Amino acid sequence: MLPPMSTTATDLSGNLPRLAGFNALQMTLFPVAIITLYQNRELGLDMSEILLLQGIFGLAMVLAEFPSGYIADRIGYRRTLMVAAGLGVSGWSAYLLASDFTGILVAELILGLAMALISGCDSALLYESLIAMRQESAFTKWMGRIRFAGQGAEGTAALAAGVLYTLSPTLPFLLQIPVWIAAFGVAFSLTEPARSAQPRAEHGERIRKITREALIENRGLRAIIFLIIVLGLCSFIPVWIIPLYAEAAGVPAAWIGVLWAVANYTVALTALTSTKADKFLGTQRLALVGVALAAVGYAGLSLVHAWWGFVFYFFLTAIRGLVAPALHHVEQRMIPSDDRAAFLSLRSLLFRLSFFVLGPLVGASIDRSGFHATLLGVGILLVLATSVAWLHARPYVNRITP
Numbered sequence: 001m002l003p004p005m006s007t008t009a010t011d012l013s014g015n016l017p018r019l020a021g022f023n024a025l026q027m028t029l030f031p032v033a034i035i036t037l038y039q040n041r042e043l044g045l046d047m048s049e050i051l052l053l054q055g056i057f058g059l060a061m062v063l064a065e066f067p068s069g070y071i072a073d074r075i076g077y078r079r080t081l082m083v084a085a086g087l088g089v090s091g092w093s094a095y096l097l098a099s100d101f102t103g104i105l106v107a108e109l110i111l112g113l114a115m116a117l118i119s120g121c122d123s124a125l126l127y128e129s130l131i132a133m134r135q136e137s138a139f140t141k142w143m144g145r146i147r148f149a150g151q152g153a154e155g156t157a158a159l160a161a162g163v164l165y166t167l168s169p170t171l172p173f174l175l176q177i178p179v180w181i182a183a184f185g186v187a188f189s190l191t192e193p194a195r196s197a198q199p200r201a202e203h204g205e206r207i208r209k210i211t212r213e214a215l216i217e218n219r220g221l222r223a224i225i226f227l228i229i230v231l232g233l234c235s236f237i238p239v240w241i242i243p244l245y246a247e248a249a250g251v252p253a254a255w256i257g258v259l260w261a262v263a264n265y266t267v268a269l270t271a272l273t274s275t276k277a278d279k280f281l282g283t284q285r286l287a288l289v290g291v292a293l294a295a296v297g298y299a300g301l302s303l304v305h306a307w308w309g310f311v312f313y314f315f316l317t318a319i320r321g322l323v324a325p326a327l328h329h330v331e332q333r334m335i336p337s338d339d340r341a342a343f344l345s346l347r348s349l350l351f352r353l354s355f356f357v358l359g360p361l362v363g364a365s366i367d368r369s370g371f372h373a374t375l376l377g378v379g380i381l382l383v384l385a386t387s388v389a390w391l392h393a394r395p396y397v398n399r400i401t402p
Contacts, residue, residue, distance in 0.1 A: 011191040012129045012132050012133050012191055012193055013129075013133060014189075014191065015125065015126070015129045015190055015191055015193075016126070016129065016130075016142055018186055018189055018190055019122055019125065019126050019142075019146055019190070020142075020145055020146045020149040020150075021149070021186050022081065022122065022183055022186045022187060022190075023122065023146045023147075023149055023150035023153075024149040024150055024152070024153040025153070025179055025180070025182055025183040025186060026088075026118065026150065026183060027149075027150035027151065027153045027154040027157075027264075028153045028154065028156075028157045028176075028179050029154055029157055029158075029176070030157045030160060030161055030164055030171075030172035030173075030175050030176060030179075031095070031161070031172040031173050031176065032154070032157075032158070032161075032260070033157075033158035033161040033162070033243070033256060033257045033259075033260035033261075034161045034162065034165045034172060034243070034256065034257065036050055036240060036243045036244055037165070037243060037244075037247075037253060037256065038165070038169055039053070039104065040244070042169050043099070043100060043101070043104070045101060046367060047244065047363045047366050047367050048360065048363045048364050048367050049101060050240065050363065051240060051359045051360050051362060051363030052359075052360050052363065053101070053104060053105065053108055054108075054240050054355070054359055055355065055356045055357075055359040055360045056105060056108060056109070056112075056356075057108040057109075057111065057112045059112075059352070059353075059356045060108065060109045060112025060113060060116070061112045061113075061115055061116040061119070061348070061349075061352045062349050062352045062353045062356060064112065064113050064116035064117070065116045065119060065120075065345045065346070065348050065349035065352060066207075066342065066345050066346050066349045067345075068080070068113075068116045068117045068119070068120075068121070068345060069119070069120045069121065069124075069341040069342040069343070069344060069345025069346065069348075070206075070207060070210075070339070070341070070342040070345070072117070072120070072121045072124070072341040072342075072345075073124075073338065073339055073340065073341045073342050076192045077121050077122075077124060077125035077128075077190070077192060077341065078125070078187060078188075078190045078191070078192045080117050080118075080121045080341075081117070081118060081121060081122065081125075081187035081190065082184060082187040082188055083117055084114045084115075084117035084118045084121075084187075085114075085180050085181075085183040085184035085186075085187050086184060087110055087111070087113055087114035087117070088111065088114045088176075088180035088183060089177055089180045089181060089184070090110050091107050091108075091110035091111035091113075091114055092107070092111070092173055092176035092177055092180065093177060094106050094107035094110055095107040095111075095173045095176075096170060096173050096174060116345070116348075119344070119345055119348040120340075120341045120342075120343075120344030120345040120347075120348055121341050121344075121345075122146075123143070123328065123332070123344060124340040124341040124344055125190070125193070126139065126142060126143070126146070127139055127332045127340065128193045128337065128340065129191075129193050130142065131193075131337070132193045132194065139328075139329045139332060140274060140275045140278060140325050140326055140328075140329040141275045143271075143274075143325040143328055143329065144271040144272055144273075144274045144275055144321075144325045145271075145272070147267065147268065147271035147320070147321060147324075147325060148268040148269070148271045148272050148321075149268075150268075151264040151265070151267035151268035151271065151320075151321065152264065152265065152268040154260075154264040155260070155261040155262070155263070155264030155265040155268065156261065158257045158258075158260035158261040158264060159257055159258060159261045160257070161256075161257040161260070162253070162254050162255075162256060162257035162258070163257075165257075166254075206339075207342075210339050210342050210343060210346065211346065213343075214343055214346050214347070218334065219396070220334060220393075220396030221331070221334045221335070221343075223389070223392045223393035223396050224327065224330055224331050224334065224393055224396060224397070225331070225347045225350065226389045226392060226393065227287060227327060227386070227389040227390060227392070227393040228324070228327050228328070228331065228347060228351075229347065229350055229351045229354060229389075230382060230385045230386045230389045231287075231290050231291075231294070231319055231323060231324070231327070231386055231389075232320075232324070232351050233351070233354060233355065233358070233382060233385075234290075234294040234297070234298075234316055234319060234382050234383075234386060235294075235316040235317055235319045235320050236351075236355060237355070237358065237359070237362060237378060237382075238297075238301065238313055238316055238375075240359070241362070241366065241371065241375075242259070242260075242263075242310060242313050243256045243259075243260070244371075245301070245309075245310065245371045245375075246259055246307075246310040248371060249305070249306070249307045249309055249310065250307040251307055251310065259310060259313075262314065263313060263314060263317045264317070266314045266317045266318055266321065267317050267318070267320045267321040268321065269321065270318045270320075270321030270322040271320075271321035271322070271325060272321075273321075273322065274321065274322055274323070274324075274325040274326055275325070275326075277289075277322060277326075278325075278326040278329075283326050283327065283329075283330060283397045284394050284397045286322070286323055286326055287323060287326075287327060287390055287393065287394075287397065288390055289322065289323060290319045290322070290323035290386070290390075291383065291386045291387055291390050293315045293316065293318055293319050293322075293323075294315075294316065294319065294379075294382060294383050294386055295379075295383045296312065296315045297312050297313065297314075297315035297316035297379075298312075298316070298375060298376070298378065298379025298380075298382065298383060299312070299379065300312025300315070301313060301371075301372075301375045301379070302372050302373075302375040302376035302379055303372070303376070305372065327397075330396075330397055331344075331347070358378075362374060362378055365377070
């Protein structure tokens with residue numbers, strides 16, 4: 001058994017920068033900027049196989065997402081993050097040993113489980129810590145700071161990715177192991193906040209109740225979940241496309257890491273402005289800005305055929321930094337404390353399931369019709385979906401926002 005941790009306000013205040021540090025380590029992903037190039041050049045995978053792998057990674061998260069959140073609410077957020085960090089070490093070790101599609105698949109499944117354990121758990125721990133400290137209103141600010149730390153770390157790792165890749169294609173993967181060992185140490189140092197006693201109920205009954213409340217009974221929560229999912233897809237689908245999109249347009253491979261870094265710095269810097277933008281515009285208008293960013297981003301990526309067309313990707317990454325923290329705050333206020341991670345994991349499950357369906361279809365379309373035609377079709381679909389989601393969520397955002 002792990003030693004019990006005290007829950008004084010001082011202890012809990014330490015969770016805030018430690019969660020930012022944990023997210024920074026989690027997002028220090030040296031391989032991500034070059035992973036599609038590695039899979040394509042070193043292992044000979046085509047675009048359909050690459051996006052299929054990401055779809056399977058998403059499926060692994062789908063299968064583990066909701067159960068992991070439900071378990072985290074019961075065994076504790078700290079313990080859950082420690083297990084996730086251990087799996088991170090194992091997953092990247094498996095990547096080092098992979099030499100074909102099957103080997104990468106095993107690594108992706110392990111990493112998918114690690115990410116599923118983290119998903120919802122870290123933000124639940126942040127929110128519960130702030131509630132215990134009577135600083136709930138600071139959630140958007142700290143969510144922005146945590147996102148700044150994570151995306152800044154990913155951007156910096158991306159700057160190094162190209163150099164590391166040229167030194168040795170496996171070096172970016174090797175460096176992930178000490179990163180996740182450090183993440184384990186940070187998770188161990190966290191303090192578990194005291195929460196209300198878990199209501200006694202049969203697990204199947206409890207899971208059905210959570211699902212009914214999120215997707216059927218609580219219309220406001222359902223609307224916010226839908227909006228977060230479709231805006232998330234707008235920025236997530238191009239992540240796995242943009243390196244090959246830019247290279248096909250004439251951007252040198254050595255600059256892909258810089259492109260990836262700028263994308264992450266865009267998220268980081270806009271995340272720092274999210275709280276001020278939310279106060280100035282209100283969450284409803286800020287969410288509409290997200291719809292507009294999606295429209296501009298996809299229009300540029302699909303219609304501009306010059307080498308610099310990739311700059312429109314930055315409009316999509318800005319959604320994650322500028323808009324997402326405020327929407328996540330609204331979501332947190334709607335979720336009961338005793339099942340917080342489970343509700344957040346259910347939303348992540350739906351997001352991953354959506355990508356699992358769309359990702360391989362987008363990859364197959366790129367192989368058949370090219371980047372621009374595919375991105376035009378995907379953009380039209382997602383902008384329409386985000387518009388509908390915004391209209392549906394608008395009254396609930398106004399009602400819940402102080």
